[in-house]
Amino acid sequence: MIEWQMPLLGGLLIGLSSSILLWGIGRISGISGIVGTVITTGTKENGWRYAWLAGLVVGAVVFLKTKPELFTHEFNFSTPKLIIAGLLIGFGTRLGSGCTSGHGVCGLARLSLRSFVSVLTFMAAGMVTVYMARIL
């Protein structure tokens, strides 16, 4: 029996979060866009982006302190792998204008064909990569 309750609850919370941001201030919660914008531009418009990132980190710190068992997963990858993956994620999400949150959580719900194509493409690329990594 696969564990689906917490993933579903977590997913609903992510939906709630992006709905709050869209209804509240009219913005799409796209994480690569938020991060990419704050590191490359310095406008007053970035206030909500910093606040959003602060909320994300505060949530993580609170959970790390109160429920450390949720952070026991391993994160063991070689340094070259981390660097290559990081560069691909950073460059790729900006070139493709979004990641799992912007294209996935928000774009699919807006019924954007562009996001639908992006999600199918990065999922397929991720699946091929995992498969190749396993057989090589």
Next chain:
Amino acid sequence: MELIIGFISGLIFSIGLIISQMIDPQKLIGFLDILGNWDYSLAFVLGGAVGFNLITFRFIQKRKSLIGKDLCLPTNKAIDNKLLLGSVLFGIGWGLVGVCPGPALVNLVTLKSEIFILMGSILIGMFGFNLFEKKRA
């Protein structure tokens, strides 16, 4: 007001990523491993989030935001090489380490050196894209 709403949204997003185990790279790699021992539990994360928004966005998109501004929605509809190549590159990186940008940020609080190397490289990749755009312009 913008700041408070932004903060609350980020906070709830963080909780969602943590309790759903999206922040566990092995779990995510298991989700992408459809030809192996496929663990499809994380499909419920995207399903739950998109399902929720499918309902709420219909209501929200007909209105102005609570702070009185028009919604700032993407207008680009082009399915072009940039979209496809960007998505492929992101997907490869995602498959290599099992975290997308949100979970990478959340994992920073574990203070493991690996996550800082990854996040630093993500930021360099984003900067690199900006340089690339400026050169082309």
